[in-house]
């Protein structure tokens with residue numbers, strides 16, 4: 001398998017999943033802004049829409065969408081630690097969180113704050129939505145260590161990646177102590193540290 005990743009993006013989630021699973025893969029770095037791959041090629045030959053991540057499977061086909069990619073990895077993970085089994089309500093809850101992260105936090109909250117063309121009034125709409133969602137998460141995490149309860153899952157890394165974007169868009173999560181504690185907890189995982197070491201700093 002080949003994972004196309006860029007530092008500071010949601011590709012952190014499948015990158016950590018791959019390391020934690022122990023599955024064999026090759027990582028290919030992509031420059032998020034120019035869409036240039038490490039070998040100089042155009043990443044849009046992998047994903048015509050240009051967004052990251054993408055996973056190329058051993059049969060050469062491409063799998064897109066972080067939520068689907070991490071579940072594909074989790075289902076092949078011999079340790080079984082990344083996701084609950086299919087057909088269980090716990091698996092449905094994992095899917096609910098992955099969907100929440102992708103739609104409510106990423107595209108409907110934090111993502112728009114990166115757009116320099118949006119004025120402050122427009123960004124305030126998204127900041128307001130984020131405050132409600134962060135308060136909801138903070139309450140949820142007040143009685144549990146992880147999104148699914150006492151069991152870690154790959155969705156925790158997705159949340160960690162997104163809370164990691166908040167300083168870059170001037171959003172302080174200090175007002176949400178349980179969310180901040182969750183971020184610190186996930187930051188301490190060996191695979192998370194290792195992925196940061198491999199990926200290096202987020203380009204300016």
Ligand SMILES: N[C@@H](CCC(=O)N[C@@H](CS)C(=O)NCC(=O)O)C(=O)O
Nearest residue numbers: 009010050051052053065066067102
């Ligand atoms: N729906 C996609 C969205 C991925 C996405 O938006 N990735 C961002 C980085 S976090 C990206 O590549 N943005 C650059 C672009 O859209 O051109 C997923 O969840 O995998």
